[in-house]
Amino acid sequence: MIFIRVIGFSVVVLLCYTLFANILPQVQSNPPEDDEPIAAGEMDMAAMIDWGEKLFSGKGTCTLCHNNLGRAPDLLEMDLATAFDERLNDDRYEGEAKSEEGAVAVETYLRESLVEPSVYVVAGFGKKGSDDKVSPMPDVSGAPISLSEPQVNALIAFLQSRAGMEATVPLPEAGDAEADAEDEEEEGPAETAEAAIEKFTCGACHDLAESGADVGPKLNGIGQRLGVDGLRKAILDPNADIAEGFEPDAMPSDYAEQMRISELNLIIDYLMNLPESGGQ
Ligand code: HEC
Ligand code: HEC
Structure with missing residues (x-):
């Protein structure tokens, strides 16, 4: 009977899926995970x-x-x-x-x-x-x-x-x-400008969040000078225009690959609103 055959076929298909579902994750988790830190107290x-x-x-x-x-x-x-x-x-x-x-x-x-x-x-x-x-x-x-x-x-x-x-x-x-x-553990996208700036360590070089760093230029009032498009370019393609008094190649140029658009927009918003002086 066709009905029984259809049921039989479905059972076989289901079995196959179940088998695969059981086998696959085990196969995937078998190789030692490089990035997994070793458990507490066991590190040599x-x-x-x-x-x-x-x-x-x-x-x-x-x-x-x-x-x-x-x-x-x-x-x-x-x-x-x-x-x-x-x-x-x-x-x-x-x-x-x-x-x-x-x-x-x-x-x-x-x-x-x-x-x-x-x-x-x-x-x-x-x-x-x-x-x-x-x-x-x-x-x-x-x-x-x-x-x-x-x-x-x-x-x-x-x-x-x-x-x-x-x-x-x-x-x-x-x-x-x-x-x-x-x-x-791999973080998800940053949800606030401060978190995004911390995630991409802008404060290691720029005086942001009171870091006092001066490897890169001060960014106070940068929004008025560069505007949204200029800021986007300065972050994603830092070597296109070099800030006066600084050398090229000093700022990482791979943010375009690392940042989500949402993170870039948070940072740009933040920089657009950074006052000309003080109060960062
Ligand atoms: C390793 C140091 C370093 C890091 C990290 C860094 N920058 Fe920079 N940045 C610089 C230097 C040096 C310059 C000046 C040279 C240039 O214009 O490329 C600069 C230039 C800039 C400019 C243009 C300033 C101007 O006056 O034209 C902006 C805007 C900027 N950075 C934003 C950021 C943001 C936002 C981050 C984090 C996502 C960041 N930077 C991370 C070193 C850094
Ligand atoms: C914002 C730029 C910057 C970052 C980020 C940075 N360093 Fe440095 N580091 C320097 C500079 C500039 C010097 C040289 C001046 C000094 O001696 O402090 C230095 C010096 C050193 C020295 C002494 C080197 C020597 O020749 O004696 C060591 C060691 C060192 N850094 C390790 C690190 C490690 C590890 C990290 C990451 C956790 C790091 N640094 C992150 C800029 C940086």
């Missing part, structure tokens, strides 16, 4: 170093400045062991690592570089007019980069390992890494 030093490498170009946004454009020392290219040795033996170095030796001294030097960048400023890289006393680098544990202590440790471990030395940082304790895993 090798995993810390890997984590640091990811943070360097990811959440840490270190490559915004540490690249081959000359704004900051090119940490991934230079001979780190020699550089750290020179810094620590420089008469201008007055930090805590003075009384330490070897990899431990380098750990202290790196921790200062990351969270108190003005303790020692690499010659020629200081803020304009500061005589290399003030670093243009933000404290990476504060806004806008906001790294946790285990994340700072992971970056230090990564840089120690790049310098060919033992990584001496403490490993995360149970609980630490889990909190960080949540931090690193």
